[in-house]
Amino acid sequence: MYEISDNKQLAPGYNLLKINAPLVAARIEPGQFVVLRIDERGERIPMTVCDYDREEGIISMVVHAVGKTTKRLSILKPGEKILNVAGPLGVPSAIKKYGHVAGVCRQGTAAALYPIMRAMKEEGNRVTVVIGAKSRREIIFEEEMRAFCDRVIIKTDDGSAGSRGYAVHGLTELLKEDRADLVMAIGPTTMMKTASKIAIAHGAKVLVSLGAIMLDGTGMCGACRVTVGRKTRFACVQGPEFDGSLVDFDELKRRQRMYLKAEKISLQAFEREKETETQKTDR
Amino acid sequence: MKRKRVRQKKQHPGERIKNFDEVVIGYTEKDAVEEARRCLQCRDAGCRKGCPVEIDIPGFIKFIKEREFGLALETIKKNNYLPAVCGRVCPQEVQCEGRCILKKKQEPISIGGLERFVADYMLKRMPGQNPPIVPQVSRTGKKAAVIGSGPAGLTVAASLSELGHSVTVFEALHEPGGVLVYGIPEFRLPKKIIKKEVEYIKSLGVDIKVDVVIGKTLFIKDLFDMGFDAVFIATGAGLPKFLGIPGENLNQIYSGNEFLFRINFMKAYMFPEYDTPVNVGERVFVIGGGNVAVDCARCARRMGARVTVLYRRGRDEMPARSEEIRHAVEEGIEFRYLVSPVGFVDDGNGNVEAVKCIKMQLNDPDRTGRRRPVPVEGSEFVIEADTVIIAIGQSPNLLVSVATPDLEVSGDGVIKVDGDGRTSMKGVFAAGDITTGTATVIKAMGAGKIAARAMHEYIERKGNGRKEIAGRNRT
Numbered sequence: 001m002y003e004i005s006d007n008k009q010l011a012p013g014y015n016l017l018k019i020n021a022p023l024v025a026a027r028i029e030p031g032q033f034v035v036l037r038i039d040e041r042g043e044r045i046p047m048t049v050c051d052y053d054r055e056e057g058i059i060s061m062v063v064h065a066v067g068k069t070t071k072r073l074s075i076l077k078p079g080e081k082i083l084n085v086a087g088p089l090g091v092p093s094a095i096k097k098y099g100h101v102a103g104v105c106r107q108g109t110a111a112a113l114y115p116i117m118r119a120m121k122e123e124g125n126r127v128t129v130v131i132g133a134k135s136r137r138e139i140i141f142e143e144e145m146r147a148f149c150d151r152v153i154i155k156t157d158d159g160s161a162g163s164r165g166y167a168v169h170g171l172t173e174l175l176k177e178d179r180a181d182l183v184m185a186i187g188p189t190t191m192m193k194t195a196s197k198i199a200i201a202h203g204a205k206v207l208v209s210l211g212a213i214m215l216d217g218t219g220m221c222g223a224c225r226v227t228v229g230r231k232t233r234f235a236c237v238q239g240p241e242f243d244g245s246l247v248d249f250d251e252l253k254r255r256q257r258m259y260l261k262a263e264k265i266s267l268q269a270f271e272r273e274k275e276t277e278t279q280k281t282d283r
Numbered sequence: 284m285k286r287k288r289v290r291q292k293k294q295h296p297g298e299r300i301k302n303f304d305e306v307v308i309g310y311t312e313k314d315a316v317e318e319a320r321r322c323l324q325c326r327d328a329g330c331r332k333g334c335p336v337e338i339d340i341p342g343f344i345k346f347i348k349e350r351e352f353g354l355a356l357e358t359i360k361k362n363n364y365l366p367a368v369c370g371r372v373c374p375q376e377v378q379c380e381g382r383c384i385l386k387k388k389q390e391p392i393s394i395g396g397l398e399r400f401v402a403d404y405m406l407k408r409m410p411g412q413n414p415p416i417v418p419q420v421s422r423t424g425k426k427a428a429v430i431g432s433g434p435a436g437l438t439v440a441a442s443l444s445e446l447g448h449s450v451t452v453f454e455a456l457h458e459p460g461g462v463l464v465y466g467i468p469e470f471r472l473p474k475k476i477i478k479k480e481v482e483y484i485k486s487l488g489v490d491i492k493v494d495v496v497i498g499k500t501l502f503i504k505d506l507f508d509m510g511f512d513a514v515f516i517a518t519g520a521g522l523p524k525f526l527g528i529p530g531e532n533l534n535q536i537y538s539g540n541e542f543l544f545r546i547n548f549m550k551a552y553m554f555p556e557y558d559t560p561v562n563v564g565e566r567v568f569v570i571g572g573g574n575v576a577v578d579c580a581r582c583a584r585r586m587g588a589r590v591t592v593l594y595r596r597g598r599d600e601m602p603a604r605s606e607e608i609r610h611a612v613e614e615g616i617e618f619r620y621l622v623s624p625v626g627f628v629d630d631g632n633g634n635v636e637a638v639k640c641i642k643m644q645l646n647d648p649d650r651t652g653r654r655r656p657v658p659v660e661g662s663e664f665v666i667e668a669d670t671v672i673i674a675i676g677q678s679p680n681l682l683v684s685v686a687t688p689d690l691e692v693s694g695d696g697v698i699k700v701d702g703d704g705r706t707s708m709k710g711v712f713a714a715g716d717i718t719t720g721t722a723t724v725i726k727a728m729g730a731g732k733i734a735a736r737a738m739h740e741y742i743e744r745k746g747n748g749r750k751e752i753a754g755r756n757r758t
Contacts, residue, residue: 023500037457043549043558044457068558084457086494215549215559218455218496218682220465220521221541225532232525232532237682251532254633258534262560269555 001081005058010140014108015063015074021085022057030115031093031241035217037084038072045069046214050111062111067263068270089217090240095119099181103129104171104195106187110141113186121148132167136160168194175202189253196244206244210235227251288390289318296613300584303469303552306610315400319347322392329382330394335729336362340379340394347397355401364441364484367406367476368463370399373725374604406479422447425742428511430497433461435715435727436517437484442735444487453495461519465548468578498682512742513710518680520716525673530627533635535562539575539674546582563588564669568638570624571674572601577608579672580616590616595623595643595656637667679717704734712738
């Protein structure tokens with residue numbers, strides 16, 4: 001059992017969850033993830049770890065409440081426990097001296113980008129981060145990024161913070177005036193696809209972190225298979241980071257939608273259940 | 284004295300395709316005793332020689348005849364810690380039962396059925412829910428780490444624990460059992476049976492830690508730093524093989540492993556009561572001829588699909604257990620032989636819509652002794668499919684070997700060992716599918732027993748030099 005040590009909302013639908021998992025905290029590196037399961041009937045889902053305290057044995061992650069499992073995670077209270085946390089999984093980010101590293105993310109994925117960019121800075125790189133969001137309210141991790149980044153660019157769909165536009169627009173604007181050696185893109189698959197194209201056009205290397213569907217996270221099922229450079233790769237053990245210029249993003253997008261119907265059924269059943277519970281307590 | 288083999292009771296095919304309950308219900312006490320009475324009690328028993336762990340088969344059958352079921356189980360447990368599992372999933376027809384003297388004139392003794400009866404009988408009578416767990420006090424003051432809790436890992440853990448060492452098993456998944464829990468469907472091997480067998484092994488003093496991925500969470504070097512005197516690797520063959528043909532990554536195309544992991548281990552057959560989903564369409568094709576292929580086909584059938592197994596060789600070359608093929612046929616599963624897929628067709632939305640196949644013919648035998656299939660030119664055809672399951676085999680798990688450069692492996696990730704399970708690293712042993720590629724539960728257990736003996740010797744010899752504090756245990 002793994003105890004929740006803290007849970008706070010960062011933005012509507014986004015929570016920062018801290019879990020006591022000492023073995024994972026001792027070994028995890030930027031870019032890695034865990035697979036967790038809430039209870040006996042729960043599913044196994046991968047979650048990127050955005051921060052860790054090796055001494056306290058705590059790992060942090062940002063939960064975007066979209067499905068049943070993530071909604072359940074986002075309402076856990078400190079002191080409550082979840083059944084399983086396994087990790088660290090995946091290959092750590094290749095942290096080295098590139099020169100200028102430009103990070104691109106959208107909303108919740110800023111959390112996944114954060115430890116990588118921090119490590120890139122510590123390695124001696126100049127780092128710029130572009131954060132995209134629907135509006136001012138959905139921006140998270142801005143302060144954390146500003147604490148070490150040489151520059152932070154904010155883009156919002158409605159222009160309520162930074163300048164109007166998507167994160168990828170911000171990337172284009174940045175690369176036009178300031179050449180990057182590496183673009184690190186983490187976010188929705190379409191965004192990563194576009195960011196990769198922009199990076200290539202500007203002669204930068206590009207790495208992306210793929211959100212493939214996973215089960216065991218140790219290479220046993222092949223659910224997370226992605227095509228990279230015309231070869232099938234397993235995102236869980238060979239990724240999650242790959243060269244963005246080689247990834248078949250369209251296939252990934254299609255595979256990510258494989259259980260949309262089931263996910264809807266699961267969520268509806270959960271919400272009905274929650275509603276009945278609330279009615280009971282109201283009475 | 285010629286008596287017919289007493290049949291184990293089974294669920295009727297029409298009934299069982301509607302549930303995931305066990306197909307074979309097993310012997311009643313009376314049936315078991317009657318079947319045991321057929322045994323001729325051979326002195327130089329062939330059955331025992333056919334058993335990879337050399338169970339005293341005539342010995343335990345004699346006790347069943349005398350209704351001494353406790354003694355019968357004790358006899359089995361001298362050589363096999365998982366009798367309820369082996370009685371169900373061992374390929375007895377090519378092992379013990381294949382060597383039974385009765386086979387020459389009539390049907391062999393149902394050794395598997397009797398083993399299972401004794402194990403189940405005693406499991407039901409175990410006091411309370413679980414046996415009392417012996418506190419983990421090591422008599423020798425020595426500690427052994429076991430990586431993986433499948434058949435080989437559990438066997439070594441139990442053996443070393445009985446020899447007086449303190450044993451910790453590290454399991455990457457959330458439940459112990461390895462392939463027994465993720466890879467063998469509920470209707471062949473119920474989870475509650477595995478759970479009870481694992482409880483028994485825990486009662487010997489074995490500590491099992493789940494969620495620990497060796498090679499990621501901890502490395503082999505860490506285990507030695509933590510004070511373990513020896514390490515046993517039994518991580519199995521769990522990496523799915525794919526065909527490498529066009530369209531293989533289309534949606535609704537599963538590896539056999541993923542399909543069983545979802546439906547069986549994560550209980551997707553009870554979705555949405557359980558969270559993990561699985562997509563099983565009306566028309567399902569399973570590719571492959573082994574036990575995994577047949578298991579997948581039978582799971583899909585239970586989800587209401589029409590199922591066909593496509594196998595590139597003939598019926599006689601199929602590696603799956605004949606009893607399970609028979610069960611599958613009874614359940615209405617179709618088998619098409621001498622057919623191989625060459626590609627998959629996209630429905631326009633990224634889902635599989637059809638399988639492109641080619642007919643095969645058998646040429647001369649290959650190295651495995653089976654006749655080699657070759658395509659028949661111009662015989663391509665297309666069949667419509669909603670779901671495809673690729674069950675053409677597994678290769679060894681790589682997490683430990685990738686993280687341990689000193690560990691010698693051969694191509695395909697098989698860990699190199701000598702006849703006693705010693706690897707290229709001092710104090711590190713291995714057995715089971717990780718050293719052989721995919722084999723059977725009982726073979727993994729047999730190799731595990733040999734490795735356990737070698738490990739014990741190593742630990743003892745090593746211990747003569749320095750004294751460890753008994754019970755010093757980080758866990």
